[in-house]
Amino acid sequence: MKKPSYKCSKCCDTGWILIPQEKSQPLAVGCECRDVEKVKNEWKYSGINVEMTTHTFSNFQVWNEASQRAKDTATAYYTDFSEVRKERRNSILLCGQVGSGKTHLSVALGLNFLKQKIKVVYMPYRDAITKIKQNMLDHEYYTRTISKYQLCEVLLIDDLFKGKINESDINIVFEIINYRYLNFLPIIVSSEFSIERLLNFDEAVGSRIYEMSKDYVVEIEKDMRNNYRLK
Incomplete structure (x- = not known):
């Protein structure tokens, strides 16, 4: 007879480990795999797939001054978050050169906040x-989708305004950003466009993002030397 295969050999996928007791019934203790599954479910709800969970501060490759500045700003934001999260300037914007590690640092922030039980939506x-x-x-x-992006504790917008932009796109983004702006809800934004270009797309959206992120803005110069993928 074929031996059953389990994802967790410690608890045989029951979620519990029985510890024998001398004078009583075995003590049931929650298996560590329960915590792992809980974290994975939080990632799934947040929209962060398992492959992206390799994005951490520790494995971010610093290769020049621009990447160092981006990492320093992201880590400073993470350190300061508990103090600034209810302030007007409670957000971070990483923008500019393609391939400069903006998504990596944004997701690293999101994952660290999730570990602190702060609900992040990607x-x-x-x-x-x-x-x-x-x-x-x-x-x-x-309504359900817009509300999810409006109401979450932290919203991580990756590659803002990527692709062709029309009035409908702008209206949807404004609906989300304006709600968060009015209610002092933090955003983490990455975009390949400069601050000037973001303002040109729509000044109402761009100026709100800039004001919210003013203390934690990194604009990486458009230069292929700032593209890590080309190294």
Whole structure:
């Protein structure tokens, strides 16, 4: 007879480990795999896939002055977060050169906040906007999705304004950003565009993001030497 295969050999996928007691029934103790599954479920709810969980501060490659500045700003934001999270300037913006590690640092921040039980929602801009627009006639879906991005403790917007932008895109982003701006809810934003370009897309959106992130802004110069993928 084939021996059963378990994901966790310690508890045989029950989530509990029985510890024998001399004069009583065995003591049931929660297996560590329960915590692992809980964390994975939090990642899944947040939109951060398992592959992205390798993005940490410790394995971020610093290769020049721009990457050092980005890492220093991200770590400073993480350190200061508990003090600034309810302030007007409670957010961070990493923008500029493609391939400069903006997503890596943004996700590293998100994962660290999740470990602190701070609810982070990951919004991959292009995919999220496309799905929202495809379901705009579904009022329940639209409201539920927009609310998720508006109400979460921390919103991580990755690759803001990636792809072709139209008025509908701007309106959706404004609805999300303006709510968070008015309610002092932090955002983590990465974008390949400069601050000037973000303002040109829409001044109302760009100026709100800039004001919220003013103390933690890194704009990486458009220069192929700042693209780690080309090293």
